[in-house]
Every structure is written in structure tokens, then in C-alpha cells.
Amino acid sequence: MQDxxxxxxxxxxxxTIGSTYALIAIGYTMxxxxxxxINFAHGEIYMIGAxxxxxxxxxxxxxxxxxLPLILIVALICAMIVSSSxxxxxxRVAYRPVRGRHRLIPLISAIGMSIFLQNYVHLAQGSRNIGxxxxxxxxxxxxxxxxxxxSLSYMQITIFITTxxxxxxxxxxISRSRTGRxxxxxxxxxxxxxxxxxxTNRIISATFxxxxxxxxxxxxxxxxxxGSVDPLFGFxxxxxxFTAAVLGGIGSIPGAMLGGLILGVAESMTSGYLSGEYKxxxxxxxxxxxxxxxxxGLLGKPEVEKI
Amino acid sequence: xRTSVKKLVTAVSTSVALMGAGHAAAEIQIGIAGxxxxxxxxxxxxxxxxxxxxxxxxxANGGVMGEELVAVEYxxxxxxxxxxxxxxxxxxxxxxxxxxxxxxxxxxxxxxxxEDEGILMVTPASTxxxxxxxxxxxxxxxxxxxxMQGPVAARYIASQSPExxxxxxxxxxxxxxxxxxxxxxxxDAGVEIAMFEGITAGDKDFSSLVTKLKQADVDxxxxxxxxxxxxLILRQADSAGLDARFMGPEGVGNKDINTIAGEAAEGLLVxxxxxxxxxxxxxxxxxxFEDKGEDPSGPFVLTSYTAVQLVAxxxxxxxxxxxxxxxxxxxxxxxxxxxxxxEYDQAGDMKSFEFVVxxxxxxxxxxxxx
Numbered sequence: 152m153q154d155x156x157x158x159x160x161x162x163x164x165x166x167t168i169g170s171t172y173a174l175i176a177i178g179y180t181m182x183x184x185x186x187x188x189i190n191f192a193h194g195e196i197y198m199i200g201a202x203x204x205x206x207x208x209x210x211x212x213x214x215x216x217x218x219l220p221l222i223l224i225v226a227l228i229c230a231m232i233v234s235s236s237x238x239x240x241x242x243r244v245a246y247r248p249v250r251g252r253h254r255l256i257p258l259i260s261a262i263g264m265s266i267f268l269q270n271y272v273h274l275a276q277g278s279r280n281i282g283x284x285x286x287x288x289x290x291x292x293x294x295x296x297x298x299x300x301x302s303l304s305y306m307q308i309t310i311f312i313t314t315x316x317x318x319x320x321x322x323x324x325i326s327r328s329r330t331g332r333x334x335x336x337x338x339x340x341x342x343x344x345x346x347x348x349x350x351t352n353r354i355i356s357a358t359f360x361x362x363x364x365x366x367x368x369x370x371x372x373x374x375x376x377x378g379s380v381d382p383l384f385g386f387x388x389x390x391x392x393f394t395a396a397v398l399g400g401i402g403s404i405p406g407a408m409l410g411g412l413i414l415g416v417a418e419s420m421t422s423g424y425l426s427g428e429y430k431x432x433x434x435x436x437x438x439x440x441x442x443x444x445x446x447x448g449l450l451g452k453p454e455v456e457k458i
Numbered sequence: 459x460r461t462s463v464k465k466l467v468t469a470v471s472t473s474v475a476l477m478g479a480g481h482a483a484a485e486i487q488i489g490i491a492g493x494x495x496x497x498x499x500x501x502x503x504x505x506x507x508x509x510x511x512x513x514x515x516x517x518a519n520g521g522v523m524g525e526e527l528v529a530v531e532y533x534x535x536x537x538x539x540x541x542x543x544x545x546x547x548x549x550x551x552x553x554x555x556x557x558x559x560x561x562x563x564x565x566x567x568x569x570x571x572x573e574d575e576g577i578l579m580v581t582p583a584s585t586x587x588x589x590x591x592x593x594x595x596x597x598x599x600x601x602x603x604x605x606m607q608g609p610v611a612a613r614y615i616a617s618q619s620p621e622x623x624x625x626x627x628x629x630x631x632x633x634x635x636x637x638x639x640x641x642x643x644x645x646d647a648g649v650e651i652a653m654f655e656g657i658t659a660g661d662k663d664f665s666s667l668v669t670k671l672k673q674a675d676v677d678x679x680x681x682x683x684x685x686x687x688x689x690l691i692l693r694q695a696d697s698a699g700l701d702a703r704f705m706g707p708e709g710v711g712n713k714d715i716n717t718i719a720g721e722a723a724e725g726l727l728v729x730x731x732x733x734x735x736x737x738x739x740x741x742x743x744x745x746x747f748e749d750k751g752e753d754p755s756g757p758f759v760l761t762s763y764t765a766v767q768l769v770a771x772x773x774x775x776x777x778x779x780x781x782x783x784x785x786x787x788x789x790x791x792x793x794x795x796x797x798x799x800x801e802y803d804q805a806g807d808m809k810s811f812e813f814v815v816x817x818x819x820x821x822x823x824x825x826x827x828x
């Protein structure tokens with residue numbers, strides 16, 4: 152019973168972290184699906200989302216507003232607006248001018264953008280860890296009084312529910328809306344979609360904006376869950392989310408969700424049953440194995456070289 | 459376009475070269491190398507503020523052998539790679555005395571370069587024993603060693619007769635070194651060590667670790683590392699309902715841990731150098747810091763002040779600015795400093811240095827416990 156509770160606790164830990172990886176991974180996978188480039192600045196967009204949310208929360212607290220749902224919604228909206236505009240601006244400044252060139256060029260441009268944004272936040276906000284106020288406290292406890300108690304915090308429940316809502320909304324948007332249909336068309340064949348009258352520039356911008364908005368959601372959630380933010384916060388999370396996207400099959404949205412969850416659970420199980428030191432070893436070995444045996448990732452479609 | 463770029467490059471490099479030449483006046487350059495940015499910049503602030511104050515006061519009293527001390531500051535971000543770059547630029551700038559570095563993992567690679575290039579280094583903060591174990595002639599410190607700090611912490615934990623203790627570290631030279639010292643002393647004392655495990659510095663999610671600590675049912679957790687990670691562990695442990703007492707080395711003892719951990723920092727145990735700013739004979743110096751709007755209570759402020767003072771007194775005693783002569787003078791002399799009477803052994807360690815156990819509070823204050 153004890154061991155079972157322990158297992159479930161680690162599973163919950165893994166799913167919590169995994170669902171936020173999935174939120175960030177969507178941004179990588181959508182951009183790759185549409186223009187075939189890896190947006191390395193995406194982790195920084197997520198970090199900026201977390202900082203914006205923190206600034207909004209601090210600002211509201213200074214105004215004396217204490218009603219939690221209002222604080223969360225305002226912080227979320229601020230973070231999404233700032234991150235989305237950043238995502239849009241990054242695409243306009245760093246990627247659109249070099250689109251269609253050799254594929255290394257946008258890649259380098261993305262890395263440059265990532266370094267720029269990281270250092271910009273270093274300068275603007277300082278390099279120290281800034282604590283995030285614990286807004287959502289408490290949770291449920293399971294298990295007997297003296298033995299191991301499994302806890303499911305309200306924060307974890309918030310993360311699950313928010314992720315679920317975002318993912319459902321995104322799936323509906325992609326499958327039902329006009330812009331979503333255009334997104335799918337552009338990802339199948341950019342040139343053809345253009346000929347058929349789809350404003351591909353607008354669709355590509357929309358992809359960056361959507362990815363950035365989801366990353367901002369993850370920024371707020373993880374900022375509150377972990378408890379602090381720093382300018383390097385996006386880099387590591389971005390790396391993990393990128394791994395999740397590749398694991399699930401880059402270019403595939405369900406793949407990113409699955410990849411995120413698998414990565415999160417693999418990490419927490421490794422820390423739980425082996426040692427935290429091997430956490431990254433196991434997750435990246437998993438990635439290498441999947442790429443060896445299924446190069447397109449779990450749910451990816453084999454890429455047909457278009458002539 | 460091309461030519462104008464070329465001209466610009468030439469102009470910039472010429473002016474840089476000229477700026478470099480400007481340094482070569484009759485003054486003694488003191489390099490201060492530590493983190494101005496990065497996750498542990500808080501400690502860098504202590505180091506720079508202490509060293510600047512010492513240089514200011516020494517200059518106000520007529521300098522060293524009639525020459526003025528000039529601070530040259532370098533940012534190593536507490537990153538070993540950056541520390542090597544900094545060490546090389548110190549060599550290029552012709553600096554011959556360095557106060558720094560701060561993190562042991564930066565100090566170690568940088569000290570190789572200083573020793574080779576004949577630069578005297580005094581670190582005010584690096585506690586890893588390996589730094590002075592290599593028989594270097596030009597390496598000194600104004601702080602104790604992990605091998606002294608670890609046992610103090612371990613003896614305190616053992617005196618509380620805990621049932622099970624977990625030891626966690628950040629796999630870096632400082633953190634793992636001190637964690638190992640704690641483990642060994644606890645083992646000798648017959649305390650059961652339920653866990654000895656590393657985490658990755660820079661990580662943010664410690665939920666799995668906290669779950670494991672809960673499962674292991676430990677009553678003490680020793681953490682070897684710095685505050686950004688311990689702050690998060692404390693906070694995540696608190697929200698997961700882990701009931702254990704945490705303890706850490708001086709690398710966790712600063713007010714930033716309160717902004718990260720909040721209330722969860724209450725009751726944390728920290729081994730720190732004794733509060734030099736509380737000593738009666740240092741009150742004039744403390745006031746000088748306060749007049750400048752600076753806080754002298756950080757663990758590395760007065761050790762950095764002392765490091766500069768020792769370099770200055772070493773130069774006076776040797777009657778020369780040759781780093782080797784100064785090093786010999788430091789090994790021979792006895793110096794009265796704000797951190798007490800300093801005497802060096804052959805390795806460059808102080809003959810005595812004590813650590814004290816403090817209890818940390820959620821408002822950032824601390825009280826001694828033994």
C-alpha cells in the first residue's frame with residue numbers, strides 16, 4: 152500500500168511537470184510543422200511569460216487586490232499578451248527576413264534571438280532568482296496518518312485542468328476554425344497554400360502567436376508551482392520541451408502532448424526509483440533510443456522530400 | 459561599406475590598445491574577480507563591497523609604499539569557463555594581485571593560471587580543500603575549509619540524535635565536497651544515512667526528490683550547495699508536507715533564500731563564519747559600510763576586506779610588489795585583521811578558522827544556536 156502510494160505520488164509529480172512540458176512543446180512542434188525550422192527562442196518566450204505574470208501579480212498586490220481568481224486571470228492575460236507579441240515580433244525580426252534560405256540560417260538566427268532575449272531579461276530584471284508568491288496553497292492528502300502520505304496539491308490540480316483546457320481549445324481551433332484549417336493546409340504544402348489564396352505570412356505569424364500564448368500559460372503555472380524565476384529558466388525548460396516535441400514526433404500536436412507526458416513521468420520515476428542524478432541521463436537516452444528505432448518520433452509522419 | 463567596417467574595427471582596436479596602455483601608471487592594480495551577474499551574484503556583491511571598502515580606506519591612509527591601489531573588476535558569473543577567460547584577461551591586463559574567485563569551481567581552474575603566470579590570489583570565499591592541496595605558492599584564502607565546515611554541521615546534527623538523515627548535494631565541487639565531509643563525520647558518529655544523492659544545479663522541479671525524502675522518513679536533511687536550489691527544495695517540501703529539519707553550508711545563508719522560500723525558510727540551520735560585524739573592534743568599520751549604504755553582515759564582506767588588507771600588508775612587509783616576495787611575507791607574518799589574527803600555513807590556509815551554527819529566520823535574520 153505504501154509503495155503503491157509512493158508510485159502514484161511520483162506519477163502525479165511526473166504528469167504535472169510533463170503537462171507543462173507539453174504546453175511548451177506545442178510551440179516547437181507547430182512552428183516546425185509549418186515552416187520546418189526549430190524556434191530556439193521559444194524557451195525564452197516562456198521565461199518572459201513567467202516574468203510578465205510575476206510583474207502583473209506584484210502590481211496587483213501593490214494595488215491592494217486580493218481576490219485570487221482576478222489576480223490569476225489578469226496575470227494570465229498579461230503574460231499571454233506580452234509573450235504573444237514577443238513571439239510575433241521575433242518571427243518578424245529574426246525569421247521572416249531569412250525564411251526560404253538555407254535551413255541553417257534561420258536556425259542560427261533563432262539561437263541569436265534566444266541569447267538576445269536571455270540577456271535582455273538579465274539586464275532588465277537582474278540575474279537573481281526572484282521568488283514567486285505562493286498563491287494556491289494546500290491540497291488533498293491520502294494515506295494513513297503515520298505512514299507515507301500521498302499529496303495532491305491544488306496547484307497540481309490547477310496545472311492539470313489548465314493544460315487540459317488549453318489542449319482541448321487548441322485541438323478544436325486546429326480542426327474546426329478557418330485559421331486552423333489554413334494552418335493545416337500551410338503545413339502540408341506552403342507553396343500550394345499560397346497559390347490557393349491563403350495568406351501564408353499571416354498563418355505563420357498566427358502559429359508563433361499561438362505557441363507563445365501557450366508558453367505564457369506554462370510560464371505562469373510553472374512559476375507558481377516551482378516558486379522562483381530567473382533569466383536562465385527558459386533555456387532548460389526549452390531544451391526539455393524540445394526533447395518532448397522530438398520524442399512525440401516533431402510537427403505533430405498530439406505527439407507533443409504525448410512526448411511531454413512521457414518525458415515528465417520518465418524524469419520523476421528516475422528520480423524516484425533510481426537517483427535524481429540520472430534524471431537527464433534517462434530522459435535523453437530515451438530520446439536517442441526512440442530516434443534510433445523510430446526516427447520520426449512516436450506520432451510523427453515520415454517526411455516526404457518535396458521536389 | 460566594407461572599408462568603413464574595416465576602418466571602424468581598426469579604430470576600435472586602436473582605442474582599446476590605448477586604453478590598455480593607460481593602466482601602466484605607477485599604481486598597484488588589485489584585481490577583484492567574482493560573480494557580478496548570474497544566480498549567485500548576491501555573494502559577488504558582498505565580495506566587491508568588502509574589497510572596494512578596503513582599497514578606499516588604504517588609499518585614504520596613504521596607499522601602499524606610497525602607491526595607490528586601483529581596483530580592476532571582473533565578472534566570472536561563477537562559471538568555471540568564464541573564470542578561465544577572466545584569469546587570462548587579468549594576465550593580459552598586467553594585474554599581479556587578485557581577490558577572488560568566489561565559487562570553488564571557478565577558483566580552482568583560475569588558480570592554475572595565476573600560479574603559472576606569477577599572480578598572487580587570495581580567495582575570500584572558496585572553501586573547497588582541493589584549492590590549497592596542490593602545493594601552490596601563490597594561493598591563499600581568508601576563509602575556512604569545507605573539511606572544517608562539514609564536521610561542524612555534522613556534529614550539530616549528531617548532537618540532536620536524529621533517527622535518519624538524508625544528504626543532498628548539487629554535484630558541484632563546493633556542494634558535493636561539503637556533503638561528503640558531512641556524510642563521513644555522521645557515519646563516524648554512528649548516525650544512519652538514509653540517502654546521499656545529487657541534484658542538478660539550475661533545476662527547478664524537486665517534487666520527486668521531496669517525495670523520496672518523505673518516503674525515507676528522514677528527520678534531518680543536509681544540503682550541500684547554494685540557495686537557489688535549496689530555496690526551492692524548502693518551498694516544495696513545505697507544500698508537500700515534509701516534516702524534516704534542513705541544514706546547509708554558508709552558500710545558502712543569504713537573504714535571497716527568503717525571497718524564494720518565504721515562510722519555509724524559518725528554522726533552516728546554516729553553518730557560517732562567525733558574525734565578524736558583531737565584534738566590538740570592528741564597529742568603526744561597520745559604521746563606514748553603513749555610511750556608504752552597504753550591509754557589512756554578509757559572510758564574505760569582511761573576508762574580502764581582509765583579503766585586500768593582507769595583500770597590502772604583505773606588500774609592505776616584503777617591501778616589494780613581486781607576488782612571490784609577498785607570498786613569502788604572508789607565510790611568515792602575523793596579521794591583525796577584522797576577521798581576527800591571521801597566520802598562514804605552508805599551503806596558504808589560515809591556521810585557525812571557526813564556523814558557527816545559526817538558525818535562519820523567515821525575515822532574513824539569524825540567531826546562533828550553539
